[in-house]
Amino acid sequence: MDKGTPKAIHLTAYRPSTHLIDTVDLHVDLREEATTVRARLGIRQNPARAGAEPLVLDGQRLELVSVTVDGVPLGPDGYILSPDHLTLPDTPDTFVLETVVRTRPQDNMALEGLYKSSGNYCTQCEAEGFRKITYFIDRPDVMARYTTVIEAEKARYPVLLSNGNLVGSGDAADGRHWAKWEDPFPKPCYLFALVAGDLRAVEDRFRTRSGRDVALRIYVEPGNEDKCDHAMRSLKKSMAWDEEVYGLEYDLDIFNIVAVSDFNMGAMENKSLNVFNTKYILARPETATDGDFLGIEAVVAHEYFHNWTGNRVTCRDWFQLSLKEGLTVFRDQQFSADMNSAAVKRIQDVQGLRTVQFPEDSGAMAHPVRPESYVEINNFYTPTVYNKGAEVIRMYHTLLGAEGFRRGMDLYFQRHDGQAVTCDDFAAAMADAGGVDLTQFKLWYSQAGTPELRVTGEYDEAARTYRLTVRQTVPPTPGQPDKMPMHMPLVTGLLGPDGKDLPLRLAGEAAPGGTSRVLELRAAEQRFEFVDVPARPVPSLLRGFSAPVKLTADLTDADLTFLTANDSDPFNRWEAGQVLGVRILLGLVADIQSGRPLALPDGFVGAMGAVLGDAGHDPAFAAQALVLPGESYLGTQMAVIDPIAIHEAREFARRTLAERLRDRWLATHRAHAGNEPFSVDAAAIGRRSLKNLCLAYLMARPDPEAVGLAIGQFHGSRAMTDVIAALQLLAGSDAPEREDALAAFYDRWKDDRLVVDKWFNVQATSHRPDTLDRVRALLDHPAFEIRNPNKVYSLIGAFAGGNPVRFHATDGAGYAFLADQVLRIDPMNPQVASRLMGQFSRIRRYDATRQAQMRTQLERIVATPALSPDVFEVASKSLEA
Ligand code: TRP
Ligand code: ZN
Numbered sequence: 049m050d051k052g053t054p055k056a057i058h059l060t061a062y063r064p065s066t067h068l069i070d071t072v073d074l075h076v077d078l079r080e081e082a083t084t085v086r087a088r089l090g091i092r093q094n095p096a097r098a099g100a101e102p103l104v105l106d107g108q109r110l111e112l113v114s115v116t117v118d119g120v121p122l123g124p125d126g127y128i129l130s131p132d133h134l135t136l137p138d139t140p141d142t143f144v145l146e147t148v149v150r151t152r153p154q155d156n157m158a159l160e161g162l163y164k165s166s167g168n169y170c171t172q173c174e175a176e177g178f179r180k181i182t183y184f185i186d187r188p189d190v191m192a193r194y195t196t197v198i199e200a201e202k203a204r205y206p207v208l209l210s211n212g213n214l215v216g217s218g219d220a221a222d223g224r225h226w227a228k229w230e231d232p233f234p235k236p237c238y239l240f241a242l243v244a245g246d247l248r249a250v251e252d253r254f255r256t257r258s259g260r261d262v263a264l265r266i267y268v269e270p271g272n273e274d275k276c277d278h279a280m281r282s283l284k285k286s287m288a289w290d291e292e293v294y295g296l297e298y299d300l301d302i303f304n305i306v307a308v309s310d311f312n313m314g315a316m317e318n319k320s321l322n323v324f325n326t327k328y329i330l331a332r333p334e335t336a337t338d339g340d341f342l343g344i345e346a347v348v349a350h351e352y353f354h355n356w357t358g359n360r361v362t363c364r365d366w367f368q369l370s371l372k373e374g375l376t377v378f379r380d381q382q383f384s385a386d387m388n389s390a391a392v393k394r395i396q397d398v399q400g401l402r403t404v405q406f407p408e409d410s411g412a413m414a415h416p417v418r419p420e421s422y423v424e425i426n427n428f429y430t431p432t433v434y435n436k437g438a439e440v441i442r443m444y445h446t447l448l449g450a451e452g453f454r455r456g457m458d459l460y461f462q463r464h465d466g467q468a469v470t471c472d473d474f475a476a477a478m479a480d481a482g483g484v485d486l487t488q489f490k491l492w493y494s495q496a497g498t499p500e501l502r503v504t505g506e507y508d509e510a511a512r513t514y515r516l517t518v519r520q521t522v523p524p525t526p527g528q529p530d531k532m533p534m535h536m537p538l539v540t541g542l543l544g545p546d547g548k549d550l551p552l553r554l555a556g557e558a559a560p561g562g563t564s565r566v567l568e569l570r571a572a573e574q575r576f577e578f579v580d581v582p583a584r585p586v587p588s589l590l591r592g593f594s595a596p597v598k599l600t601a602d603l604t605d606a607d608l609t610f611l612t613a614n615d616s617d618p619f620n621r622w623e624a625g626q627v628l629g630v631r632i633l634l635g636l637v638a639d640i641q642s643g644r645p646l647a648l649p650d651g652f653v654g655a656m657g658a659v660l661g662d663a664g665h666d667p668a669f670a671a672q673a674l675v676l677p678g679e680s681y682l683g684t685q686m687a688v689i690d691p692i693a694i695h696e697a698r699e700f701a702r703r704t705l706a707e708r709l710r711d712r713w714l715a716t717h718r719a720h721a722g723n724e725p726f727s728v729d730a731a732a733i734g735r736r737s738l739k740n741l742c743l744a745y746l747m748a749r750p751d752p753e754a755v756g757l758a759i760g761q762f763h764g765s766r767a768m769t770d771v772i773a774a775l776q777l778l779a780g781s782d783a784p785e786r787e788d789a790l791a792a793f794y795d796r797w798k799d800d801r802l803v804v805d806k807w808f809n810v811q812a813t814s815h816r817p818d819t820l821d822r823v824r825a826l827l828d829h830p831a832f833e834i835r836n837p838n839k840v841y842s843l844i845g846a847f848a849g850g851n852p853v854r855f856h857a858t859d860g861a862g863y864a865f866l867a868d869q870v871l872r873i874d875p876m877n878p879q880v881a882s883r884l885m886g887q888f889s890r891i892r893r894y895d896a897t898r899q900a901q902m903r904t905q906l907e908r909i910v911a912t913p914a915l916s917p918d919v920f921e922v923a924s925k926s927l928e929a
Contacts (some may be wrong), residue, residue, distance in 0.1 A: 054920060056421045056422065057422055059240070059420050063097070064096040065185055068093075069090065070234075070639060071193050072088075072089055074195070075199070076198050077199045078153075079201075083153055086148045087145075087146065087148075088145075089144065091190075092141060092142040096537075102136065102138070102139075104133050104134075104135050104183060105135070105183040105185060106183070106186040107179050107180075107182070107184070108131070109161075110182070112129060112149055112183075113149060113150060114148045115134070117143055121464065122136075133913065134147070134183045144821060147182065149183065151180070159311065160312070161388050161839070167204075167245065168205070168245025169242070169244040169245060170245070171318075175366055176238075178238060178240055181791070184237055189363075189365065190236065191466075193233075194229075194231045194240060195230045195565045196229045198227050199224055199225070199917060200219060201222075201223055202219065205245055206246055207243065208225070208226070209225075209227075209242065210230060212233070233359070237469065238328055239362075241323055243267070246270065247269060247306065248269070248273050250265070252280050254284050254303075257297060258297060260297070260298070260881055262301055262303055264284070265303075265304050266329065268307045269919065275332050276330070279305070282344060282349060283303070285345075286348060290356070293383075293386075294379075296355075296356045299355070305322045305323075307330060307347075309801060309838070310326075310835070311838075312879045314327070314347050315348075315350070316351070319355070326802060326838075328343060328344050329348075334767070337582070337768050337806075339769075341733075349379075349384070351374050357376045357379060360465055360466065361460065362467075362468045367420075367422075368469070368659050369425075370437035371471050373429075373434045374433065374434065374438045374439075375437075378437075381442075388730040389730040392730070394619050395672050396672075399678070401435050402680075404431045405435050405436050406598075407890055410893060411893065411929070412889040412928065413427070413431075413886075413889040413925055413926075414496045414888075417437045417492060422921075423917050423921035424879075424917040426879050436596055446537040446566060446592075447484065448482040456480075458472070460477035475489070479654060488534070491534040495532070495876055497523045497528070498597060499520055499521070499522045499596075500522070500595045500600070501598070501600070502600050502601075503519075503600070504590050504602045505585070508511070511548050512580055513573055513579050514575075516589075518569055518574050518576070520533055531571065533569075533572045534569070535569065538567040538569050539565070539594035540576075541588040541591060541616065542585035543610070545583050554578060554579070555577040560580065566846075585902060586603070588617055591617040601628070602886045605628060610624070612624045612673075613791040614871075622669070625655070628683065632652050633697050635693075636700060637694055641690065648700070648704040648705070653704070656705055656709065657708075659675060664719070667731075667734040668730060668737065671741050674738075674741055680852065688894065691894075692858070695815070695852065699748070699815075700751045702745065706746060706852070707749055710749075713746050714742070714746065716739070717739055721739060736770065742774065743777060747780075758777050758783075772806055773792055790810075794831075805839060808832070812844075812850070812851060820861055834873065834876070835876060837877070840869075841880075842883060847865075848887050860898075864905060866888070871909060878917070878919060882921075885919060888902055888922070891926050
């Protein structure tokens with residue numbers, strides 16, 4: 049760091065702002081040489097802070113032109129200017145501050161604040177980007193009413209947008225024009241947005257349940273108008289769903305979305321002017337996969353739902369980020385579950401949690417859902433805050449029941465609409481509405497690490513009782529050596545010998561009630577005794593993955609196979625197969641490590657064959673059940689991760705299954721290979737995933753017939769899901785046709801940037817030994833753009849995060865490559881550079897050689913002058929671990 053080691057900010061240091069800002073009047077004059085921003089702020093001292101204190105405004109990379117207080121210009125001795133602040137030592141109790149600043153958005157490659165994407169102006173203010181637009185108290189508990197006038201050249205920037213309602217517009221001199229926007233809702237500055245550009249709108253309408261007619265517009269670059277249907281449909285479904293499930297209506301007459309190509313994250317919930325990464329808007333069946341369609345539906349919903357959970361009720365400070373993100377992810381997960389297959393959605397969400405959040409929770413960057421300190425807030429938009437945060441909300445839902453949860457949400461809005469609040473306020477609303485004590489539950493906000501549960505069961509035939517003993521521990525994480533037991537719901541059922549759920553009666557209860565129970569864990573060790581149990585049952589534990597934990601139970605392979613066939617809880621039916629799969633694969637890993645010969649148990653092959661034989665019954669579920677546990681998840685189950693052995697073990701199992709069940713893979717692929725008309729309903733998606741899974745198994749032993757099928761599908765299908773699945777398999781094979789297929793794909797799609805991203809991704813995730821050389825060469829491909837985050841994530845990010853066997857190659861070349869790219873990107877875009885560092889933060893999970901290789905790269909990174917705080921924080925914490 050050039051400015052010395054950056055300082056950490058602590059939750060415990062929170063104090064209300066010295067001043068409040070009630071009104072903001074912005075005038076933004078966009079010109080090719082520079083942009084001028086005039087801000088008129090209505091400021092007063094905060095009654096919550098006694099005594100007059102200096103006003104410290106945040107501001108970065110701004111050229112200050114003038115400052116006036118109540119219309120009186122201040123000379124240079126009336127204020128103190130530093131790189132990050134403008135300080136006014138002495139101001140009245142209430143006053144109007146006017147500043148004029150100049151910026152150069154065209155030079156802004158960090159994509160934070162005001163910047164240009166494809167020639168259009170746009171903004172990204174969360175978390176602390178507004179300070180790059182104008183001097184302000186840039187913290188979410190300062191909420192103001194905004195009026196924004198935008199002025200720009202009419203021909204180049206015909207569309208001028210900001211938050212709220214359009215209240216005026218007109219032409220100005222020299223071919224320029226202006227528009228005035230007014231947002232009636234007070235908001236924190238991170239929700240401010242402005243867009244100016246040559247964009248086309250796709251329009252629709254939505255009538256809210258109380259009769260408000262809302263104009264919906266999706267703005268895209270010219271030529272993309274035919275790729276907005278799915279996003280628009282998703283938006284209308286989200287609006288209807290939030291009314292139906294939470295009683296929440298939209299609150300303005302306009303809802304705008306703008307899709308931009310250069311965006312650090314997925315999308316942003318700016319009040320009435322969401323800005324999206326094009327990846328989460330643009331889709332046609334020929335250009336987007338089923339995963340893309342589902343991603344669009346989920347992200348459109350997520351940003352829309354933020355209007356209540358995030359905007360109407362916002363965060364007091366950035367430590368409370370999960371207040372809006374965990375809750376909104378939970379809401380978008382519920383929505384997607386209602387729109388599609390609920391079982392498949394839950395399985396995929398849990399897979400995501402296990403492959404991304406669990407590793408984070410056991411690495412150098414492990415942090416609680418509410419972090420206690422940070423150096424750079426942008427580093428805390430993490431799977432822990434978002435996805436583990438959503439699991440915490442799901443546990444409230446499970447503990448309180450759907451109705452209790454809804455009462456809690458109602459109370460939360462009743463108490464806090466229009467306020468900036470904390471996770472404690474949310475917990476209090478839930479506790480009060482549910483009449484429950486959530487004191488211990490709140491440890492989920494402060495303790496990091498994935499809790500581990502060990503469950504044993506004992507059946508007493510004479511007494512007809514079944515006793516479960518549950519022990520929980522929470523592993524130490526950086527800065528948190530000792531943990532307390534957590535409060536969590538363990539949803540449990542018992543299966544009788546006929547495979548049916550038994551009615552459950554706990555000792556002390558008068559009568560049985562239900563076949564699934566929410567057992568509440570609170571202690572390090574707890575016992576639950578079921579009475580009247582007619583025969584030794586098989587327990588179905590943690591149904592629906594009712595808590596974000598690692599569970600170990602004393603179930604035999606036969607018990608697990610029984611659950612795979614019979615569990616009434618679809619998640620656990622899938623999970624039983626995964627537990628079996630993990631056992632077998634970790635056994636193979638151990639065999640590889642000690643040089644023993646490999647064999648796949650017949651019972652496992654038989655069980656997979658049975659699922660496949662029955663696949664026609666529920667293709668979507670079968671497609672999930674037939675996927676072996678992923679390499680990253682298997683790593684989380686090992687004391688020391690051995691990425692090469694994991695890969696070899698999994699590939700051995702896949703090849704064996706391919707061979708032993710070859711006829712069934714073929715038959716099932718053929719049964720679904722006909723070109724049915726394209727639709728993105730859950731059943732059609734399920735059929736396509738099953739078909740492509742069969743092809744993947746066939747290509748695990750790429751004989752000419754399998755390769756022929758892949759090539760046939762690659763050339764014959766019009767749906768990107770099928771085309772890319774085939775291309776991925778060909779690209780990972782030695783088939784001579786692979787280069788032709790890659791070239792044909794590029795040639796067909798070279799003008800569609802999002803599809804070209806897929807082409808990079810396929811090559812970066814290929815398991816072929818020459819992949820790193822290929823990735824290096826692709827950095828120089830004319831279609832690669834180092835400044836475009838989607839391109840960086842598709843090539844560099846996909847290689848580091850999605851190709852463990854090549855990234856963790858024993859020579860350490862993958863690590864050196866990643867460090868080179870981080871250092872190259874950091875001066876342009878620290879957020880993107882820092883996101884690439886994720887793999888390094890898992891350093892202590894690997895063997896000594898890999899640790900030393902990673903350390904070499906991390907030391908090289910921290911020794912680099914002018915490193916961003918973003919990368920510095922991850923690198924230095926990784927070295928400490
Ligand atoms: N609030 C956004 C969301 O969850 C996240 C986001 C978008 C973001 N862009 C960002 C966060 C840039 C930090 C920086 O939907
Ligand atoms: Zn969000």
